[in-house]
Amino acid sequence: MKTKGKKDKVNIITLGCSKNLVDSEVLSGQLAAAKVAVSHESPKSDHNIVVINTCGFIDKAKQESIDTILEQVELKKQGRLEKVYVTGCLSERYRQDLEIEIPEVDAYFGTMELPALLRKFEVDYKESLVGERMLSTPGHYAYLKISEGCNRTCAFCAIPLMRGKHVSRTLESLVEEARGLVARGVREIMLIAQELTYYGLDIYKERALPRLLNALADIEGLEWIRLHYAYPTRFPMEIIEVMKERPNICNYLDIPLQHASDGMLAAMKRQITRGEMEELIVQIKDRIPGICLRTTFIVGFPGETLQDIEELKDFMTRMEFDRVGVFTYSHEESTQAHELKDSISEKEKQRRAEEIMELQQEISLKKNEEKIGSVLKVLIDRKEAGKYVGRTEFDSVEVDNEVIVTSATSLKAGDFVEVKITGAFDYDLKGEAISPSRTRQV
Numbered sequence: 556m557k558t559k560g561k562k563d564k565v566n567i568i569t570l571g572c573s574k575n576l577v578d579s580e581v582l583s584g585q586l587a588a589a590k591v592a593v594s595h596e597s598p599k600s601d602h603n604i605v606v607i608n609t610c611g612f613i614d615k616a617k618q619e620s621i622d623t624i625l626e627q628v629e630l631k632k633q634g635r636l637e638k639v640y641v642t643g644c645l646s647e648r649y650r651q652d653l654e655i656e657i658p659e660v661d662a663y664f665g666t667m668e669l670p671a672l673l674r675k676f677e678v679d680y681k682e683s684l685v686g687e688r689m690l691s692t693p694g695h696y697a698y699l700k701i702s703e704g705c706n707r708t709c710a711f712c713a714i715p716l717m718r719g720k721h722v723s724r725t726l727e728s729l730v731e732e733a734r735g736l737v738a739r740g741v742r743e744i745m746l747i748a749q750e751l752t753y754y755g756l757d758i759y760k761e762r763a764l765p766r767l768l769n770a771l772a773d774i775e776g777l778e779w780i781r782l783h784y785a786y787p788t789r790f791p792m793e794i795i796e797v798m799k800e801r802p803n804i805c806n807y808l809d810i811p812l813q814h815a816s817d818g819m820l821a822a823m824k825r826q827i828t829r830g831e832m833e834e835l836i837v838q839i840k841d842r843i844p845g846i847c848l849r850t851t852f853i854v855g856f857p858g859e860t861l862q863d864i865e866e867l868k869d870f871m872t873r874m875e876f877d878r879v880g881v882f883t884y885s886h887e888e889s890t891q892a893h894e895l896k897d898s899i900s901e902k903e904k905q906r907r908a909e910e911i912m913e914l915q916q917e918i919s920l921k922k923n924e925e926k927i928g929s930v931l932k933v934l935i936d937r938k939e940a941g942k943y944v945g946r947t948e949f950d951s952v953e954v955d956n957e958v959i960v961t962s963a964t965s966l967k968a969g970d971f972v973e974v975k976i977t978g979a980f981d982y983d984l985k986g987e988a989i990s991p992s993r994t995r996q997v
Contacts, residue, residue, distance in 0.1 A: 563676070564592040566602040568627070569691070570620050571610025573747050573783075575643060576691060577700045579608045582642075582669060583689035589678040595691040604638040605630075606672070609645035611717055613885035620645045621657075628659040640664065642672055644717040666718055687735070693936065695969030696743040696779075696952060697736050701729055701767065705749035707786060709813070710824040710891040711853060711884065714749055721750065723758050730770050733777065742969055743779035743934060744771070745951060751785045752794070765793040772801040778971065779934065781951055783809040788826045790835055795842050805948040806843055811851040815870030816863035819856055824891065829870060836874050847949035849878035854911060855904030856884045857895035864907055868914055877922060878955050879915040881908045916981050923956070923979035930989065933958050933974045935966050943988075945972070962988035 565586060569579040579595060586593040594602065605627045609620035620643075630636045638661045646653065647665035654663060664672045670680035690697055704719040705712075733744055748754065755763025771780055780803055785794070787810055798804045814820050815829050839846060852867060871879070883904035886897040933945040936952075943960040950956045960966070960974050966988065974986040 562592060563604055564594070564602040565604045565606060565676070566597045567593065567595050567606045567608060568623060569596065569608045570623060571608075571612060571616055571644065573698045573745070574700055574749070575608050575610060577688070577698050577747070578643070578666075578669075579606075580688035580691055582606065582608075582672070583691070584687045585669070585673055585680060586676060586678060587689050588681065588687060589673075589676070591676050591678060593689065595689070600635065603636060604640070605636055606640045606642060609641060609643035611643070611645035611648045612713065613882065613887070615885075617645055624653075624657055624660065628657060631659060638675075640672065640675060642666070642668070647717045648713065690736075690739070690741075692952075693968055694740045695934070695936075696745065697741045698747050699729065699733060699736070699744050700724075700747050701751065701754050701764075702748040706753065707750060708824055708891070710822065711813075711856065711887065713887040713890050716889055718749060721753050721757060723754050723756070723763075725758065726755075726763065726767050726770060729767060730774070733771055734774055737774055737776045740969065742777070742971075743781065744777060745781040745783055746771075747783045749784065751782060752789075752791055753786070762791045762793075764791065765797045768794070768797045768801065768804060772797075772803050778803055779948060780804045781807055781948075783951065785810045787812055787832055787835055792838065792842075795839055798846075799843050806846045807849070807949055807951065808839070808846065809849040809951070813851065813853050814856070814863070814867060815852075816859075816866040819859055819863050822858055822892075822895075823853070823856060829866070833870070833874065847877040848874075849880075849951070849955065850876050851880040851882060852911060853882050853884050854907040855899045857886075857892060857897055857899070859884075859899065859907075864910065867911065871911070871914055871918065875918055875922070876915070877919075877949060879912070879918075880954065881911050881915075883908050919956075920979065920981045923981070923984055926976045926984060927979055928976065930973055930975050931958070931984075931986070933960060933972055933986075935960070935968055935970045935972060937968055938966075945974075947984075957983050959983060959985040960988055961986075964988070 567579045569576050583593050607623055610616040624641055627639045631639050640662050641660050642664040644666060646663045650663045673680050702721055702723040704721045705715050706721045751764055755761055812832055813823055817828050931947045933947055935943050935945040937944050943962060943966050945958050945960055972988045975989050976984050976986040978985040
C-alpha cells in the first residue's frame with residue numbers, strides 16, 4: 556500500500572500491560588519482515604499510519620485508550636495522519652460502540668485478529684515469525700508470553716471477555732524464542748501470562764511450568780528468569796522447588812492475592828481463604844528463605860467494609876510482603892460483580908488504597924534498611940543524572956524498587972555488578988559498585 560508515491564511508515568502505540576507490549580512487538584516483527592517501515596511510540600512525526608493497541612481492563616485504562624484514539628483521530632483530521640487503526644482489548648470488548656462513537660478510525664480489530672490487521676498493509680501473517688519480535692524494551696531484558704487467555708472466573712475480572720480461554724504455547728516454541736532473545740543480547744526474561752500456573756494443562760494435560768522453567772534455565776547466557784502473575788489457588792509447589800534448584804531463576808514471585816478478608820475473597824470468587832493463603836506463603840518462605848513476594852490487592856469491591864480493610868492490613872503486617880500494588884475496584888460490564896451495587900464512592904476507594912499503601916511503605920522501608928551493608932548483584936538498566944540505576948533479582952521492571960549505583964568505573968545497560976548497599980529509602984536502595992566492576996556469569 557503506497558500513498559502519494561511514498562512508502563508507508565507505521566507507528567505503534569501500546570497501552571496497558573506487558574502482554575499488550577508483546578503483542579505490539581509481534582506486530583512490529585511481522586511488518587518489518589515484510590519491509591514495512593515500523594516504529595514503536597516514536598517521538599517523531601514522520602509516520603502516516605498509527606496502530607493503537609488498547610487496554611480495556613479498568614475504567615482509567617479504558618479512558619486512556621479512548622483519549623489516545625481521539626488524539627490520533629484529531630491528527631488525521633488535521634491531515635498529519637492518513638490512517639488510524641485500533642486493536643487490543645478495548646477494541647475487542649467495545650468494537651460496536653467504538654465504531655459508532657469514533658467512526659473516523661479506519662478499522663477496529665480484536666485481540667486475536669492480527670492476520671486481519673496485517674492484511675491492511677498487504678502483509679500475510681507468518682507463523683514462522685512469531686519469535687522474531689521487534690523488541691521495544693532495552694536490549695538486555697524482554698518479556699516472554701507463555702500463554703493467552705484465562706479460565707479463572709474471578710468476579711471482578713473482564714480479561715476472559717477480552718482474551719478468551721487459556722491457550723498455552725508449546726514448550727519447544729518458547730525455548731526457541733528464548734534462545735533467539737538471548738542470542739540478541741537479552742540477559743533477563745520475564746515470563747508473563749494471565750495465569751502462569753495453568754501453563755500446559757490444555758496441551759500437556761498437566762501443569763508444565765516446572766518443566767518449562769528447567770528447559771529455559773538450561774539456556775546458556777540467560778542469567779535471570781522472572782515469574783509474573785501466578786494464581787494462588789492450588790499453587791503447584793514444584794515451581795518453588797525448581798526455583799530453589801536453578802540459580803538463574805530469580806527468587807521472585809508475583810502472586811496477586813487481591814484481598815485477605817474471607818468475605819471479600821468469597822465475593823470475588825477467588826476460591827481460596829485467608830488461612831490457605833497464609834499457609835501457602837509460609838511454605839514458600841520456608842523453602843526459599845529471602846524470596847521476594849510481590850502481590851496486588853483490590854480495595855472498594857462491592858460490600859467491602861472498614862473491618863475488611865482492617866483484616867487486609869493485619870494480613871499485610873503478618874505476611875510482610877516485599878512488594879505491593881493496590882487497585883481501586885472498577886465496576887466492569889458483563890463481569891459477575893457488575894450485578895452487585897457499586898456503592899463505595901471513588902473518593903473512599905482512593906482513601907482506602909492510600910491507607911493500604913501507607914502501611915506497605917513502612918514495611919518496605921523496614922525491609923530496605925535491613926539490606927544496608929549487604930552486597931547484592933544488580934543489573935544496570937540506565938544512566939541517569941550522573942549515576943547508574945539498576946535492579947536486584949528481587950525487583951522487576953517499572954513496578955518495583957530500583958538501586959541507585961555510584962561506580963568508579965564506567966558501566967552500561969545490561970551489565971551485572973556487585974553493589975554494596977549504603978542507604979535505603981521507602982522503595983529504593985543506593986549503593987556503591989565494588990570489584991569486580993561487572994560480571995556476566997550466572
